[in-house]
Amino acid sequence: MAIGDILVDVQAVAKHYGDGETRVDALRQVDLQVRAGEVIALLGPSGSGKTTLLNIIGCILDPSSGRVMLDGEPVFDGKWLRSDLRRLRLDKIGFIFQAHNLLPFLTAAENVSLVLDLAGWPADKGKERARELLDYLEVGHRAGVKPALLSGGEAQRVAIARALANRPRIILADEPTAALDSKRAQLVMDLLRKLATEQEASILTVTHDEKIFDRFDRLIHLRDGRLVDE
Amino acid sequence: MNLALKDIRHGLFRFVLTCFGLGLLMTVVLAMIGIYNGLVADALAVVKAPAADVWVVEAGTKGPFAEASSIPVDTRDTVARMPGVAEAGAINYQTVEASFQDxxxxxxxxxxxxxxxxxxxxxxxxxxxxxSHFELVADRKTGLVPGDTIRLGRHRFTVAGLVDGAMNSGGDPAVYMTLADAMALQIELAPADQRVQVARGAGAVKSASVAAVIVRVMPGADVDLLTATLRQWKHLAALSQAEQENILLASVVDRARRQIGLFLGILLTVSAVVIALIIYTMTMEKLKQIATLKLIGAPDRSVVGLIVQQALILGASGWGIGLVLILLVKDVFPRRVVLEPFNVAVLAGIIFVVCIAASGLGVRAAMKVDPATALGG
Structure with missing residues (x-):
């Protein structure tokens, strides 16, 4: 895979809850392709289906119909094609949360190396990789600190380091800058853009933050479960 | 990376406090087991002490512990001449209160x-x-030491030596004295009472009797045959050692034993519920973290390991603390607390099973957690 190759290919994906009069269509026949190196924003009002789409791409929500390919591998075609979706997430997808969701009982470095530990990396290599990432994200000096003692910006950078640790090709971010001031939000987006280029990764971000719109390659609008504008 | 230990270290004070609380509960459980064992051991101590094979008592009674028994002192000579009897001794039991050092x-x-x-x-x-007279050997729990003197009845006795673990089923410590002294203690009246009896024309003393004659048989002698032969005498009854022990457990201490046994059962049930609740609550508090772990790709075994290991560490710590505390305080109890390694091991087994079962509830909840709950703050 190289820059420009399609990493996320969503074809006619729909998701509905309930049936009959109680049926709610969260997504309706959505098609989306994201290429390696692209940084994309998913926009739309509350209830438009942004998080639903993100969860489907992240393999944590079953689509009602459609087809999903990740990094060239078909993963959903009417049903999940792999039984080990957690392993798939571990190997191919990195998550960045609005509230960073670092494990409070681990240090910054341990939060990062945990992913590598789960992926089967040797402990020393995992620690080395975690340290490299934290240094790269300029929080290496806080490696031994628990999340409760990190500032919002530091915690978010540690969360980004965790998302990138196992070199995933797809990074899904849900409001990654919501807890940051505008200067730090710009810095985080610059960082994600840089990583997308360097690691040939696709980054899909759900955001409402207009101040960072100019940092995206594409802005994709959803309304009532449909892609309405790009 | 051991997530269970990392999490414990993170909230160490709280975890230690929880373990200590559980340890206190285990102390109560172990104390109750010890009290139960102590009650049984105390009850049997006085029966086992003479190492008898047969007890000869008053006809129609189950004496001398379950019922009063009174037989003539010369019964011993008659019994000693029976075939198969190696030795026989008359014995007397009574409970007295005495003043000693205020x-x-x-x-x-x-x-x-x-x-x-x-x-x-x-x-x-x-x-x-x-x-022959005025010396006694006392159980250490009396607080007497060799050389002490104590007034019993009309005479002052000197403590010659001490024994351990000699008491009746009520937990009263025993003193041994010669049969002659014991009978005198039983029958001698206070001087004023004796004068009144003489004035009334009654005898100066009550008639003397013993509670039982205990028999040890010769090697190879048939205890059942001897017991059956003694029972043929209309004025005596005979009980084997096993029968005497059964009578004590089945009648003398039976209610107390069942009472403590029932309370122990309730206590174990309460402990199991408390342990289960603690472990379940510990898991519920971590559901968001478990969702994050599942989202970033942690396999089920990592999540299960986190819950089960913490539950077992909690249970083992509580058990350990409870054991240490009860060993430290067991001698402070007014009655004997007897803890056998078997009891302690069984309690460990029960705690292990409860921890695993309680973890099962936590694991079930953890497995149901949707990783998507980690998203969206």
Whole structure:
């Protein structure tokens, strides 16, 4: 895979809850392709289906119909094609949360190396990789600190380091800058853009933050479960 | 990376406090087991002490512990001549209260014939009774020491030695004295009472009797045959050692034993519920973190390991703390607390099973957690 190759290919994906009069269509026949190196924003009002789409791409929500390919591998075609979706997430997808969701009982470095530990990396290599990432994200000096003692910006950078640790090709971010001031939000987006280029990764971000719109390659609008504008 | 230990270290104070609380609960459980065992051991101590094979008692009674028994003292000579009898000794039991150094002692007086069965088996300190009168051997729990003197009835007795673990089923510590002294203690009236009896024209003393004659049989002798033969005598009854022990457990201490046993059962149930609740609550508090772990790709075994390991560490710590505490305080209890390694091991097994079962509830909840709950703050 190289820059420009399609990493996320969503074809006619729909998701509905309930049936009959109680049926709610969260997504309706959505098609989306994201290429390696692209940084994309998913926009739309509350209830438009942004998080639903993100969860489907992240393999944590079953689509009602459609087809999903990740990094060239078909993963959903009417049903999940792999039984080990957690392993798939571990190997191919990195998550960045609005509230960073670092494990409070681990240090910054341990939060990062945990992913590598789960992926089967040797402990020393995992620690080395975690340290490299934290240094790269300029929080290496806080490696031994628990999340409760990190500032919002530091915690978010540690969360980004965790998302990138196992070199995933797809990074899904849900409001990654919501807890940051505008200067730090710009810095985080610059960082994600840089990583997308360097690691040939696709980054899909759900955001409402207009101040960072100019940092995206594409802005994709959803309304009532449909892609309405790009 | 061991997530369970990392999480424990993170909230160490709280975890230690929880373990300590559980440890206190385990202390109560172990104390109750010990009290139960102690009650049984105390009840049997006085029966086992003479190492008898057969007890000869008053006809129609189950004496001398379950019922009063009174037989003539010369019964011993008659029994001693029976075929198969190696030795026989008359024995007497009574409970007295005496003052010693401004405190009241409740004593279980055992009168025996020195040189015959019925006396203390092992002297822990000092020596056995060496004179015909006015010496005694006391259980250490009386608080008496060799050389002390104590007034019992109309005479002052000198403590010659000490024994351990000699008491009646009520927990009163025992003192051994010669049968002659014990009978005198039983029948001698206070001087004023004696004068009144003489004035009334009654005898000066009550008639003397003993509670039982204990028999040790010759090697190879048939205890059942001897017991059956003795029972044929209309004025006596005979009980084997096993029958005597069964009578004590089935009648004398039965209600107390069942009471404590029932309370122990309730206590174990409460402990199991408390342990389950603690473990379940610990898991519920971590559901968001478990969702994050599942989202970033942690396999089920990592999540299960986190819950089960913490549950087992909690249970093991509580058990350990409980064991240490009860070993430290067991001698402070007014009655004996007897803990056998088997009891402690069984409790460990019960805690292990409860921890695993409680973890099962937590694991079930954790497995149901949707990783998507980690998203969206």
């Amino acid at each position: 405190r009241t002692l409740r004593l279980y007086v055992i009168g025996y014939e020195p040189g015959r069965p019925g006396g203390p088996q092992t002297i822990a300190e000092g020596r056995g009774i060496g004179t």
